[in-house]
Amino acid sequence: MVAHAEDAWFRRFHAAPEARARLVCLPHAGGSASFYFPVSRALAPDVEVLAVQYPGRQDRRHEPFLTTIDAMADAVAGLLADKTDRPLALFGHSMGAMVAYEVARRLxxxxxxxxxxFVSGRRAxxxxxxxxxxxxxxxxxxxxLRRLSGTEMDLLGDEDVVRMILPVVRNDYRAVETYLHVPGTPLAAPVVAFTGTDDPVASVAEVRSWADHTSAGFELVTLQGGHFFLTRHQDVILRYLADRLVDKGRVHV
Known part of the structure; x- marks a missing residue:
């Protein structure tokens, strides 16, 4: 049962049986596991990348949505609880950053x-x-979606594609916009926050406040761009991930 659930939730795009660390990547609102294929390709085999596939999209499109950030975090944290064979890190962009934070709290x-x-494109x-x-x-x-440039403009002109993605996007926005943070003990894990200089939904000051949510180290990485700045600066972000997760210089991206 657990194995089946793990297969549904996690995508392993590249084998990494001897990996020195594990990185779980959580997608943005409307996003899917395939968004992180380039991360897996760049970091394998030194890092095992598990890309999360939320219900209701791609090969899980016939499954009911999870409607809250807490429900998503509960599911992911439950599957990660016994994965203690190697260091575990989390990376989330936008909505994924919120889920990753709540997963870390639960663990x-x-x-x-x-x-x-690692959090990206999301205020604290x-x-x-x-x-x-x-x-x-x-x-x-x-x-x-057009404002955030999170979806290719030509896809938005395809009526069938729009009909397919709108329920997913609306559900995810509902989860994000109804989330209420419950103050508690700061994380023992260090936090690295990436942000775009022109992100309309996360100002640099709002992202800097992630420092208040950890008792360990905090680093803010500011890059040029809007909400999806990370697609433009993929190489920079991959270097940060590699340097943190394995010995410096071991992984070449």
Whole structure:
């Protein structure tokens, strides 16, 4: 049963049986595991990359959505609880950063450890805004996607593709916008936060507040670009991941 659940939730794009570390990557709203294929390709075989596949998309499209950040975090943390054979790190972009943070909290609360929490394109949990994209019309949700440039513009012109992705995107925005951070013990894991200089949904100051959520080290990496700055600066981010997860210079990206 557990093995089946793990196969559903985690994608291993490249074999890494002798990996020195494990990196779990959590996608953004509307995103899927395949977004992290380049990360797996670059870091294998030194790092085992597990890309999370949320229910309701791609090969899991017939499964019901999980409608809250907490439900997503519960599922992922439950599957990671016994993976103690190598150092574990988490990487999440946008909504994925929120899920990764809550996964880290759950693992540490249960006595486990997280080597590093990498967050990208998301303000700190304590820095909340009043947002309601999930209540908009379909065209209103599409306007937000265009604003963030998170989906290729030519795909938005394909009616069948739009019909397919809108329920996923709306569900994920609902999860993000109804999330309420419950203050608690700061993480024992260090946090590395990546942000774009022109991200409309996460200012540099809001991202810097991730420092308040860890009792270990904090590093802020600011890169040029908007919400999906990481696609432009993939090489930079991969170097940070490699340097943190294995001996410096061991992984070549």
């Amino acid at each position: 540490e609360s249960a006595g486990g450890s997280v080597d590093t929490l 949990p304590s820095r909340q805004r009043d947002e309601s994209v999930h209540t908009r019309t379909d065209e209103g949700v599409l306007d937000e």
